[in-house]
Amino acid sequence: MCGLAGFATFACLPDEAEQRLCSMTRAIAHRGPDAEGHWLDTVHGVGLGHRRLSILDLSPAGTQPMHSECGRYVIVFNGEIYTHLTLRRELEMIGAAPQWRGHSDTETLLAAIVHWGLTDALRRASGMFALALWDRQKQVLALARDRVGEKPLYLAQQGEGWAFGSELRALIAGGLAPQIDRAALAAYLRLGHVPDHLCILQGVDKVMPGGIVRLRAGIAPEYLRYDAVEDQFSQPPVIADADRAIAALELRLAEVVETQMLSDVALGCFLSGGIDSSLVASIMQAGSDRQIHSFSIGFEDSRFNEAPHAAAVARHLGTAHTEFILREEDALALVPDLAQIYDEPFADSSQIPTALLCRAARAHVSVALTGDGGDEVFGGYNRHIRGPALWSRIARLPKRLRPLAAGATQGLAGLGLRHERVARGITRAFGLPLTTLDNLPRLARALHGAKDAEAFYQTFLATGPDPAQILTDPVQSWPADPRARDPQGLEMAEWLMARDLTAYLPGDILVKVDRAAMSVALETRAPFLDARILQLARQIPIALHVDGRRGKILLRAVLERHVPNALIDRPKQGFAIPLDDWLRGALRGWGEDLLGQEDLCLLLGLNSRALHAIWANHQAARANLGRELWTVLMLLLWARNMELTGQ
Numbered sequence: 001m002c003g004l005a006g007f008a009t010f011a012c013l014p015d016e017a018e019q020r021l022c023s024m025t026r027a028i029a030h031r032g033p034d035a036e037g038h039w040l041d042t043v044h045g046v047g048l049g050h051r052r053l054s055i056l057d058l059s060p061a062g063t064q065p066m067h068s069e070c071g072r073y074v075i076v077f078n079g080e081i082y083t084h085l086t087l088r089r090e091l092e093m094i095g096a097a098p099q100w101r102g103h104s105d106t107e108t109l110l111a112a113i114v115h116w117g118l119t120d121a122l123r124r125a126s127g128m129f130a131l132a133l134w135d136r137q138k139q140v141l142a143l144a145r146d147r148v149g150e151k152p153l154y155l156a157q158q159g160e161g162w163a164f165g166s167e168l169r170a171l172i173a174g175g176l177a178p179q180i181d182r183a184a185l186a187a188y189l190r191l192g193h194v195p196d197h198l199c200i201l202q203g204v205d206k207v208m209p210g211g212i213v214r215l216r217a218g219i220a221p222e223y224l225r226y227d228a229v230e231d232q233f234s235q236p237p238v239i240a241d242a243d244r245a246i247a248a249l250e251l252r253l254a255e256v257v258e259t260q261m262l263s264d265v266a267l268g269c270f271l272s273g274g275i276d277s278s279l280v281a282s283i284m285q286a287g288s289d290r291q292i293h294s295f296s297i298g299f300e301d302s303r304f305n306e307a308p309h310a311a312a313v314a315r316h317l318g319t320a321h322t323e324f325i326l327r328e329e330d331a332l333a334l335v336p337d338l339a340q341i342y343d344e345p346f347a348d349s350s351q352i353p354t355a356l357l358c359r360a361a362r363a364h365v366s367v368a369l370t371g372d373g374g375d376e377v378f379g380g381y382n383r384h385i386r387g388p389a390l391w392s393r394i395a396r397l398p399k400r401l402r403p404l405a406a407g408a409t410q411g412l413a414g415l416g417l418r419h420e421r422v423a424r425g426i427t428r429a430f431g432l433p434l435t436t437l438d439n440l441p442r443l444a445r446a447l448h449g450a451k452d453a454e455a456f457y458q459t460f461l462a463t464g465p466d467p468a469q470i471l472t473d474p475v476q477s478w479p480a481d482p483r484a485r486d487p488q489g490l491e492m493a494e495w496l497m498a499r500d501l502t503a504y505l506p507g508d509i510l511v512k513v514d515r516a517a518m519s520v521a522l523e524t525r526a527p528f529l530d531a532r533i534l535q536l537a538r539q540i541p542i543a544l545h546v547d548g549r550r551g552k553i554l555l556r557a558v559l560e561r562h563v564p565n566a567l568i569d570r571p572k573q574g575f576a577i578p579l580d581d582w583l584r585g586a587l588r589g590w591g592e593d594l595l596g597q598e599d600l601c602l603l604l605g606l607n608s609r610a611l612h613a614i615w616a617n618h619q620a621a622r623a624n625l626g627r628e629l630w631t632v633l634m635l636l637l638w639a640r641n642m643e644l645t646g647q
Helices: 017-026 084-093 105-116 118-124 168-173 182-191 229-234 242-260 275-286 307-317 328-341 351-362 374-378 382-396 399-418 420-429 436-449 453-461 492-502 504-518 531-537 553-559 579-584 588-595 598-604 608-619 626-641
Strands: 002-008 035-041 046-052 073-081 127-135 140-145 154-158 161-165 204-206 211-216 219-225 267-270 293-299 320-326 367-369 523-525
Touching: 002 017, 002 073, 002 127, 002 168, 017 035, 017 046, 017 168, 035 073, 046 073, 046 127, 073 105, 084 105, 105 118, 105 127, 118 140, 118 211, 154 168, 161 168, 182 453, 182 626, 229 492, 229 531, 242 275, 242 531, 242 553, 267 275, 267 351, 275 307, 275 374, 275 553, 293 307, 293 351, 307 320, 320 328, 320 351, 328 351, 328 579, 328 626, 351 504, 374 492, 374 504, 374 531, 374 553, 382 453, 382 492, 453 492, 492 504, 504 523, 579 588, 579 608, 579 626, 588 608, 588 626, 598 608, 598 626, 608 626
Parallel strands: 267 293, 267 367, 293 320, 367 523
Antiparallel strands: 002 046, 002 161, 035 046, 073 127, 127 140, 140 211, 154 161, 154 204, 211 219
8 A cells, every 4th residue: 555656658757756755745745654756757758656555574575666577667556466376376377477575565566567477466456546657668657556446546637748636736736736626626516426437626536436548649549448346237137045155155255355454454343233234243253363453433422332232243253352442622623634635625524523532543553444335245235125116206296396396305304404303203103214214305305306216216315505606607417427328138236236346335435535544644445346246246236236225245145154133134224423413513613614614715716605604504403414514614725725826
């Protein structure tokens, strides 16, 4: 786990090129505090920079930029190849292994590239990564990213050349003048995160998950994908028997977790007490001859505290468990740092407990396995379970009646907000969590505007305010995600899971975890996102994952072999925080200060009057608008931290 940066001008480099490269890598020093490396091809105009967080092969043999034994390739690599020992053995068996200098996965990948080429080497590898590879023979710079986008990689054209880096701050340190991309801004306001196919800054792209970008002098960039996880959903299932599927999944998880536990530094796992993290911890402990370290975070506010559930699971498994209790003052002290942690504006409020958990765990370990991806891969979100039936009803409802249904839904939400006893009665009668009423406005939007399946899906992601209401010059739409496919031929639940793997997961979840962990130089690994798990999951029919009443059926079945169901069977809670209360209480002054900065609002094109109306409605408890306000406040905080050059 590291950070990388560099450029390709394809012309002789000036004397100050080395200083430029140093500035770029030092801007991301937090991603790799253990070492720094630079390499320049002054004749062809290529600079590769690296910040190292030493996880595998702590010796100088793991230093980057790394050169292939044949001298043809130079690489900078961020991440981990979990199957690198298997690749090593295969290279050795076919007589294609070099004289190994160390035991790092980067050296293994480089040898695989020499023998099979970049595309085939990446298809054979299972891991999380971003990389830049300079082919000295063909004078081609290739940038690549892992299959699901666990590791970030930004790319921007600068003059006749290109600059790249793990974070935007590296590009800015290399000379990029930051200007807001209006379409990405509108998308952010709607979603609370910048979609993975867009970037908040003009002229900057992200290398697509599973993608390779090839750059060479005088030729337009070549974009290709060596893997597309969304295509796996169209493959016919081959494991239709439930017992066989459960056994295969447990066996594959054990294999994956074993390879992901490979580390030369202290390692542990996050444990929330939910299905995903509990299963990862279970498999880790079952495969280890000593106690594994597990970490959880809890809240003083009992409404949001899952720590007792995690502790109960830890006791049953026998892990060495550490619990951190999040006090309100801890969270509030972190808020001013969020813009520095998150490179683009980001408003998933679970970023706060995630960042604090990473900080606390880093005092004990350098690597932590997580349960991320379990919901997306195995069907754990409510939209996967009940979304298909809801879409079926909406699709049958005449368009002229949808506004009436939307109005009734919105009215029910308002009734519940004004009368808590009514709200509790409604939710209890239907067996729903109390937070359901806060989500009814989203249902109202689905009824109002879901003209097709993609629009329906987007309503589940929308957490922020309507851009048309708070932007003085709103962008009506933004570029569509190129990975969005028509659901024809797929079960609706499958299609929604595929969209989450390509949209919500890389745009929100993976950004949240990567930036929080890297801010303290902690490596996180997600077994459920391993290519071997992704492949197996799609070989099993959707009915064994989701049945309209429950999700993650297979994960539950495997977990029951390790943990009693009584410790796990409870409503999904998530990493929630009392955001509405904080914005009416301890964060009220901070929020008013940000909203009062007219220069920032003007620079971003925000309608101050509309923002103050939202704030007033929230403060008067006429509506719970914490998520909408948090989206705007995180944008303002980010803009204040970023030296923008105007529009």
